[in-house]
Amino acid sequence: MLTDLEKHAIRDHYQNIALSLPNFRPRKAQREMIAAIANAFSRSLPQAEGEEAPKRNGESILVVEGPTGVGKSLAYLLAGGIMAQTRQKKLVVSSATVALQEQLVGRDLPFVVEHSGLSLSFALAKGRGRYLCPYKLYQLTQLNAQDSLQGFEQPSLLWDRKPKKEEIAVLRNLADQFASRQFNGDRDTWPEQIDDQLWQKVTNDRHGCLKAACPNRSECPFFLARDTLENVDVVVANHDLLLADIGMGGGVILPAPINSFYCIDEAHHLPQKALQQFAAEHSLNQAMWFLDRVGNVVDKVAGVLDKSELAVAATEAASGLQESLQEWLIQLAEEPDLRVEEGKNDSSWIWANGQIPAHLAVLVNNTAVCARMLLKHINSLNEALSVARRDKNQDGSFLDLLSGDLGLLLSRSEQLVSVWDLLATEVVEGEAPLAKWIKRLIGDKVDYSFHASPISSAAKLAYGLWHRAAGAVLTSATLRSLGNFDLLLQQTGLKGMTDTAMLALDSPFHFAEQGELYIPALTASPREPAAHTAEIVQWLPKLINAHEEIGTLVLFSSRKQMQEVALKLPDTYLPLLLVQGELPKQVLLQRHHDAIDAGKPSIIFGLDSFAEGLDLPGELCVQVIIAKLPFAMPDNPIEKTRNQWIEARGGNPFMEITVPEASIKLVQAVGRLIRTESDYGRITILDNRILTARYGKQLLACLPPFKRIG
Template sequence: MTAPEAQGDVADRDAQEHVLVTAVRQAFACDGSLAQVDPSYREREAQTRLALAVAGAISERSVLVAEAGTGVGKTYAYLVPALLADGRVLVSTATKSLQDQLFLRDLPHVRDALSVPVQIALLKGRASYLCLHRLEQARHTATLPDRYAVRALAKVEQWAQVTRTGDLAELDGLDDRSPVIPLITSTRDNCLGSDCPSYRACHVMKARREALAADVVVVNHHLFFADLLLKETGMAELLPSVDVLVFDEAHQLAEAGVQFLGRMLSTGQVIDFSRDMLAAGLGHARGLVPWQELASACEHAARDLRLAAAGPLRESRGTLKLRWQERAGRADFGAALARLAEQLARAEEGLETVSELAPDFVKLAERARELAGRARCFAEETAADRVRWIDLSPLQARLVEAPLDIRQTMTEQLQAQPRTWIFTSATLGDDERLRWFTEPTGLDDARVLRVGSPFDYLRHARVYVPERFPAPNSGEHPQAVAALAARLAGRLGGRTFVLTTTLRALAPIAADLRTAFDDMDLPIEVVVQGSAPKRQLMQRFTSGEPCVLVGSHSFWEGIDVPGEALQCVVIDKLPFPPPNDPLVEARVRKLESEGRSAFLEYFVPEAAVALKQGAGRLIRTETDRGLLVVCDPRLARMHYGRRLLAALPPMQRVATLDEALAWIDELKTALPEPTA
């Protein structure tokens, strides 16, 4: 390219940026496009600042990492410039529920406000869509565990006649944990692809076609990484044509990537395969292959592997995470892996002899071959840049191998072609460069922007750290947390979240809370994570009746309870990563091998981000008021406590329980009178 041509390109880019910046400013002005369709719209300096930074990144085809505090309005801040720019947009969110919110509410609102003729599409993983072929099979062959599952299947069959999308999110009342879901959805393993008799009407394929034709596509982080690994989610054709990629809730991106860029073999997968093989064999090729023998051999090999993985451990109710080294050197574990690979290879041979009789056999042979290959891989040494562990539950063992981070993968993607990458979240780190996020994602050189929340935390929120409190690792700590939470929630009339750092703490804290409310003769309900689906628990909490919710990891983020329904958040202890977790151990070893402090550069930033997420449940609107309680005296006593406190929103600190109760009383006086 000649010098004049290069100068011309720069001039064109400058002109395009000027046009986009002008349009963005107009959209966010007090009399702009957004204000004209929403009477409650107010111009916010922080939101406009973020939107202009996004517009600049789009014009320059550069990378922007933006932390935007609660209340900034980051969704509109990236959607407006993305829709006003002339290009194809991919928006990735952390969860399917956030996808639905973007696609059904935010995107149509912004599109209509700006009057831009863009076509939008929603793309989820295949497990989110009804599989018509599997539904037909379930009608005739499924064995359902109880009458609730029978009713659920009947409801699905009725809905299947009218749905256009096949998205299971349309079905109200279908529990995510329902045993019906695996029967009516496909997986990469059992999908027949173009050989499926229902292929022309396939909801998954229809969603992919719509995504390929759309200007703006909404996906999730898991789908994005699944496609990078498998190239079969429909995005392999879509990604090369995308001009702008936006990752909302980007703080979850690295862990989603680690999960999907690894390798996994579970005994449950093998048992599912053996049962599918038996059903297909008896249905299409009875008597031609010893199906019962092959299926039984695979199942026995899978169960033997689980027993070898468990070793001397007794049965536990939950899931245990075991270090790979604890089992890899045992002779019975190695023998179980070899036996599993051998039985799967025998099954593959049997399936290939009848492959011409039905497409099911071709797919089953592929599954057998892939599962056997994974078993052989896990019998080999672990690569230096990866870590392995075993997830052991009462029903199965999962062998997992994962990279330590997504740095290499993201670097390859960023260098593939020039386009815009936007990463945004309310919590991306606790330093100016946001290294907690940028380092493991390979974004060290990206432009970084931090936009604070517009909320008045100093006036509306208080934080209380009880200094005379049992140590977080003592046996008295859960009981003390429950006693303090009961006193605060009792005074407030419920309206309280108790967030724990471990699932183990849920039951004892909830039990002690119930006992305390009974002793105080207070009609406050205690709802606990795991006792019902998350959506149902939130409905009960926000019903208006006095209620306390006790939850762990899944309630630390993604929960939005504005107004007076939630005015107190109690956190049991500082959310440091578990030091005995194999992935954490591997990351610590890497940092220490580089001469760095694992505690200051890994544990403290991880705790800061998680603490900020939990605290973020408290204040959700400009008028919300509340009390944050962190029941960990280390926050007040240890040198790193100041760093963690600084990561929180600028709440005013109260020093004593009496001051905390006085603030609770002040919150109560502002509550509306109950209606008759």
């Protein structure tokens, strides 16, 4: 239960905001959200260190849909910040997008601190890969200090080829700027674009890192950032980092779940982000390149540690894995689904229902065994090397260099094991299968990539996060599908946690007065792409006045259709048109702003990514036209495997998954119109299925109550 101290603190700090801002208007929905979050976190079950975790059933978890205008970030920062302080927890705020992260750190948190009187310290958390490793950077720039690169010798696994002069120049510049403290080591603060492959040379992972033994530990940007996280009240992260931390057991990068209250904004992205995090893949050719280098590294380690037996075992495991991959090359060359066809960039072979093809069962298991043996032996060598590095009589610099190389081997080995363990997993009857597939990659050499992924992240989220977290709130402007939270609860693993609280807040907007909904009587169905495109081309000039000084957003589900419509519009519309993909997003939006500010009309053609998170208030967006209902095509192996599984159980994937997901996307697209209490405009839907199909009424019922016209 909430204590009197917590109740008074929340009330007083909220009142401080109202008193410090002349135009601040307390919102009923915002106050309701603050109270719900505080009550949820007050139900957190205590757990002392060393004690067995209490059995959690969602009692301290809240799912809250807060429409645009509610003020969600203020609600969860104020309530979450106070509850975290009074209950001795950390507040971990996670978002799906960089834009929201920057908003939270650059605007929302400073606002709360300044106007509420609540003392909150905060920091932005990033993954290790966003920071350079000073040790690796200095190592590379010192080893390649000569202007002439003739006689280049590969000092480690950092280069798989002779470096280019321009690459060395970039590295030297990085080193000079970092040494003079004009660059803080955070990739996002470097003023120029850095090639991903080059950046990989100067960043590090947890295996390659020398940790406390590193001579550059005191200036390491990653560890300096980590030290900061230990001493702040609020940690702002993204979903990828949160899920990576959970995947490593929790508390490795971010505060431990047992000590954390989570505020997960943009929570509708969490299930998909989790699937991406828990999936695994590797390229055959990259694996072969890596395996070729195992013997050289482990022999050096064995020579220092007198561990020749381990080195021999690791080399033999690497050779066995190479033989297995060579056998895969032979087998896959005969697979019909992987034949290269003219006009196709790649081809994929999806294993039906995640089952291993009978003729490959032995090869799959042999490959998995070899990968596990390789990881086991490299792990053993790494542990022995760690012991040796603590011996001050050893040559520390040489051991550090070996440790970096062995760390890279360990990381690559873990990647291989994660793929092959999933591929070798047998489908248990009644349980959701894994999606498994192989792609043929187009390039100079024949190459394949092996993939495996769960079709649902529910179980991993339930046991990795919800059962361990002190408390959590999941929020977004759109979380319900077809009027309920069922899809989200199912996808996030909260379905079985029956004490989870749910709250759908009312919008502060007056939709019936601020907006209109128009559904023209089109004759062509989107199932007839050519006819539907032709009819859109006929309708747009009727809907958009080329002389009216307003912004229009036209949303498409298909890039091909968007481009065809753009090409076929009357010439008078072409100077007004801004098409996604033809310009960088920020440049496109700036041109749109400039046109409206200059009193000119402007039309944006956009795809799915413009249907969410795009904020164009006032005259910037007075009309939203939706070309087609946003049904996802089950065109990736995970969705295809999931749909096969649903059908095998007698279900209908279209009605169970596709329609509910389309409902969320449609509400998000419609949400681009009314962003403030003074906005106005019209929504037009150019898809007759919303009137004729049996699911159409369900989709319409979920839209805001705009005035229907036409």
